[in-house]
Structures are given as C-alpha cells and as structure tokens.
Amino acid sequence: MSSPEPIIRSKQTETEVNGVSTQVICTEFSNYIFIVLTQYGKIGTLVSVTPDSRSNDISTSTISTKVLLGKDEPLTHVCAKNLATFVSQEAGNRPVLLGLALKDFSLEAIKQMKDAIKSCQVW
Amino acid sequence: MSSPEPIIRSKQTETEVNGVSTQVICTEFSNYIFIVLTQYGKIGTLVSVTPDSRSNDISTSTISTKVLLGKDEPLTHVCAKNLATFVSQEAGNRPVLLGLALKDFSLEAIKQMKDAIKSCQVW
Numbered sequence: 110m111s112s113p114e115p116i117i118r119s120k121q122t123e124t125e126v127n128g129v130s131t132q133v134i135c136t137e138f139s140n141y142i143f144i145v146l147t148q149y150g151k152i153g154t155l156v157s158v159t160p161d162s163r164s165n166d167i168s169t170s171t172i173s174t175k176v177l178l179g180k181d182e183p184l185t186h187v188c189a190k191n192l193a194t195f196v197s198q199e200a201g202n203r204p205v206l207l208g209l210a211l212k213d214f215s216l217e218a219i220k221q222m223k224d225a226i227k228s229c230q231v232w
Numbered sequence: 233m234s235s236p237e238p239i240i241r242s243k244q245t246e247t248e249v250n251g252v253s254t255q256v257i258c259t260e261f262s263n264y265i266f267i268v269l270t271q272y273g274k275i276g277t278l279v280s281v282t283p284d285s286r287s288n289d290i291s292t293s294t295i296s297t298k299v300l301l302g303k304d305e306p307l308t309h310v311c312a313k314n315l316a317t318f319v320s321q322e323a324g325n326r327p328v329l330l331g332l333a334l335k336d337f338s339l340e341a342i343k344q345m346k347d348a349i350k351s352c353q354v355w
Contacts, residue, residue, distance in 0.1 A: 116244070116246050116255050117244055117255050117257050117268070117270075117273075119242060119244070119257070121239070121240055121242070123239050132239050132240050134240050134242070134259065136257065136259075138268070138270070138273060138274055138275040138331075139272065139273035139274050140273075140274040140275060141274070141275045143275060145240070145261070147240075147261070149262070150240075150261060150262035151261055151262050151263040151264070152261040152263060152264045152266060152329065155300070155329075157301060177278070177300040177301055178280060178300055178329075206275065206278075206301075208261075
C-alpha cells in the first residue's frame with residue numbers, strides 16, 4: 110500500500126534560534142504551502158497568509174493574514190507576514206498556512222527562522 | 233543545521249480508494265494530530281475535530297467539528313467526525329486537524345481512508 114517515493118513533498122529541520130530549540134516543517138500542497146515553526150512541539154496559532162489576487166503588479170501587491178486557530182494578536186499577524194511573504198512569492202503567489210508556537214518574536218529570531226524555512230524549501 | 237532524526241513525526245502513504253489515487257499524510261504535534269487526505273493534491277477543507285473536554289466518561293463523550301478554511305458543508309462535518317474520532321481517542325483525546333480534498337465521500341471510501349490513516353499512525 111505504501112508508495113516508496115512520497116508524493117507530498119515535506120521537509121523538516123531543527124535549529125537553535127537564540128539558544129531555543131526550534132523545529133520547522135514545510136509541506137507542499139498544490140494550493141497551499143504548509144509551514145509549522147514550533148518551539149513548544151505544538152502546532153500553535155494557525156494563520157493563513159494570502160496574497161491579494163486583485164493585484165497583478167508585484168510592487169503593489171499586498172498580503173492578508175487571518176488567524177484560523179488560536180489567539181488572534183497583532184504580533185501574530187506581523188510575524189506571519191514577515192515569515193511567509195517570501196515563501197508565497199517564491200511559490201508562484203500560493204497562499205501559506207502557517208503554524209506558529211514561538212517563545213521568541215524578536216527581529217533577530219524571525220530572521221533566523223526565515224533561514225530555517227529556506228533550508229526546508231519544498232516549493 | 234539539519235538534524236539526522238526528524239523530531240516531528242510524520243508519515244505518508246498513497247493508496248487507491250475506489251479507483252481514485254489518494255494521498256494521506258499524518259503529522260504529530262503535542263497538542264494536535266494533523267492529517268491531510270487528498271485526492272486533488274490540495275490541502276482542502278480544514279476541519280478541527282475536538283473531543284468534548286467536559287466529559288470524562290468515554291461512553292458519553294462527544295466530538296465537535298469546526299470548519300476553519302474552505303466550504304462549510306454538513307457532509308464535511310460528518311466525514312470529519314467519521315474519519316478522525318478514532319484518532320483522537322487513540323491519541324489520548326488530542327484534537328485532530330484534518331484537511332479533506334475528496335472526490336468520493338461514500339461510506340466504503342471513508343472506510344478505506346480510515347485504513348490508510350491507520351497505516352500512517354504517528355500518535
């Protein structure tokens with residue numbers, strides 16, 4: 110029953126971000142890139158990051174964020190945009206579904222997490 | 233940067249359900265089991281399947297379903313309950329986050345999909 114080659118592409122890594130163990134898992138679906146960034150082992154707050162389909166001009170394109178599960182806090186939207194916009198753009202403007210369970214929301218931490226996401230590129 | 237052993241347990245399989253190619257991917261988080269069942273390569277309708285925490289008696293326990301992303305149709309809730317209740321119970325009453333992108337919602341198909349989920353047990 111199992112296929113030898115996985116059809117759904119998924120990559121994960123573990124890295125230290127400012128001394129905190131951080132797991133990243135990225136999975137590609139045809140209509141979404143699914144990314145979980147967790148420092149607690151939880152799936153965390155689930156946020157959809159969606160490019161504005163009305164805009165064709167990348168220089169004026171906007172990204173909207175929506176919390177689907179968990180606490181809806183302004184910082185979550187900022188982090189989600191910061192972490193996932195480049196993924197959406199690189200993946201042909203696909204939306205990103207992002208799970209965030211983070212202790213550290215500093216700019217330096219976000220930068221390191223973006224590098225971890227890049228190392229798990231599935232798009 | 234990559235760890236040799238993945239920390240987040242994830243398994244996937246591909247199977248034929250009534251002649252339709254079906255991918256299943258199951259991933260374990262500490263607070264959720266994440267399962268995608270897809271016959272389109274999409275993540276599909278995202279449903280949270282949550283056991284009722286007020287009930288301690290398994291014989292009277294209830295499960296609630298909520299569509300987080302996608303079309304909110306009665307059939308989705310029925311299928312989600314049918315597919316994920318046993319996972320939640322086996323995983324110590326953990327909630328299940330379920331992505332469903334299905335062509336075939338027949339009882340026979342659901343039964344085969346449950347077997348596919350069992351073959352990707354990560355809980």
